[in-house]
Amino acid sequence: MTLSSLGWDDFFAGAFQPFASENFLPARVALEHKHACVLLSARGEITATCTGRLLHETATRAALPAVGDWVAVRLRPESLASGAGVALVGDIHAVLPRRTAFTRRAVGDADAEQVLATNVDTVFLVTGLDRDFNLRRIERYLAVARASEAQPVVVLNKSDLHPDARGAEAEVRRITRTAPVVTLSAARGDGIAALAPWLVPGATVALLGSSGAGKSTLINRLLGKQRQDTGPLSHAMNKGRHTTTHRELLALPGGALVIDTPGLRELQLWGVDESAVAETFPEVAALAAECRFPDCTHQREPGCAVRAALDDGTLDPTRWASYEKLQREQAYAARRVDPVLARAERDRWKKIYQGQRARERIEGRWE
Numbered sequence: 001m002t003l004s005s006l007g008w009d010d011f012f013a014g015a016f017q018p019f020a021s022e023n024f025l026p027a028r029v030a031l032e033h034k035h036a037c038v039l040l041s042a043r044g045e046i047t048a049t050c051t052g053r054l055l056h057e058t059a060t061r062a063a064l065p066a067v068g069d070w071v072a073v074r075l076r077p078e079s080l081a082s083g084a085g086v087a088l089v090g091d092i093h094a095v096l097p098r099r100t101a102f103t104r105r106a107v108g109d110a111d112a113e114q115v116l117a118t119n120v121d122t123v124f125l126v127t128g129l130d131r132d133f134n135l136r137r138i139e140r141y142l143a144v145a146r147a148s149e150a151q152p153v154v155v156l157n158k159s160d161l162h163p164d165a166r167g168a169e170a171e172v173r174r175i176t177r178t179a180p181v182v183t184l185s186a187a188r189g190d191g192i193a194a195l196a197p198w199l200v201p202g203a204t205v206a207l208l209g210s211s212g213a214g215k216s217t218l219i220n221r222l223l224g225k226q227r228q229d230t231g232p233l234s235h236a237m238n239k240g241r242h243t244t245t246h247r248e249l250l251a252l253p254g255g256a257l258v259i260d261t262p263g264l265r266e267l268q269l270w271g272v273d274e275s276a277v278a279e280t281f282p283e284v285a286a287l288a289a290e291c292r293f294p295d296c297t298h299q300r301e302p303g304c305a306v307r308a309a310l311d312d313g314t315l316d317p318t319r320w321a322s323y324e325k326l327q328r329e330q331a332y333a334a335r336r337v338d339p340v341l342a343r344a345e346r347d348r349w350k351k352i353y354q355g356q357r358a359r360e361r362i363e364g365r366w367e
């Protein structure tokens, strides 16, 4: 494989400069085990471990190699001497800066950030046009994608199961605004060609979507062969259990790369900050900025622009409900793993409550 077919470009070449002279090879992480990584490089596949120095010098676990990362690796002497066909072994000395990253807070460790996949250019947000079809869920996935900096593309799968797939697509377009929407059937192969603009050689894509949306079916379709078990049976049996040992960064026949990690599959709203939620609901964010009080909770404060827009019908109540739910979940997910945040949140509500009482005293009764 050439470096460019693995996604190498000027951005990474620049970052690799300090390592260019000292027998280092650039390589991309295809699989991350507990103690070793499988790397893809111009020399072929390399099994590598981090040097003790890298382990000691990295301040956080999040800075260690993750699937999708470019690293500077040095082959062990025995690998250098070996001929073709022998498995290469090396040491990872550095992780190059990431262009994009999907992260979540590591469960049970308040400060730890877990990196699920990096350097993803495009993320396919896969929704089934069956019972899985849910505009609110698509909004959530858009927020997750935006937080990662990868470009989101909404993929409506199982078009064969929906009596009016085009109508459903039109509904989705109303909420996605700028993100492209593609309707297809991974099982039948209809509409797959519409993904071509994002599957160019060297481009990295990842798939996100709820269980059963058809991610494996789509990956198999793109690979042109059966890599993963799909079907109702394997589905029921494998739920929540991932014992995969296959590469998580795969090269597609057309030259693009696809990242499929268990962590990404399980990704819910972890790692989504409030600004990403606001970006997904620009009309709500714009209204909130107009409220009289900067800490307005949009419940029943005077001068609340959100309430006013709900009352006069300019704000869609389903969008508002969806925003509120997402905001709550985001706050809950963050709090659950972060006691400091939990305390800050309690203090914030205490202040809001005190502030409201003070306002009540000034402005008299509200209703």
Ligand SMILES: Nc1nc2c(ncn2[C@@H]2O[C@H](COP(=O)(O)OP(=O)(O)OP(=O)(O)O)[C@@H](O)[C@H]2O)c(=O)[nH]1
Pocket: 157, 158, 159, 160, 161, 184, 185, 186, 187, 188, 209, 210, 211, 212, 213, 214, 215, 216, 217, 218, 229, 230, 231, 232, 235, 265
């Ligand atoms: N009718 C129809 N069924 C599909 C289509 N794509 C996938 N399926 C079926 O939907 C079920 C789930 O598909 P998977 O590809 O396993 O879903 P997944 O998103 O990978 O699910 P997880 O592995 O749990 O994350 C399987 O029974 C597939 O055969 C499609 O386009 N049309």
Ligand SMILES: [Zn+2]
Pocket: 288, 291, 292, 296, 297, 298, 299, 301, 303, 304, 305, 306, 307
């Ligand atoms: Zn308000």
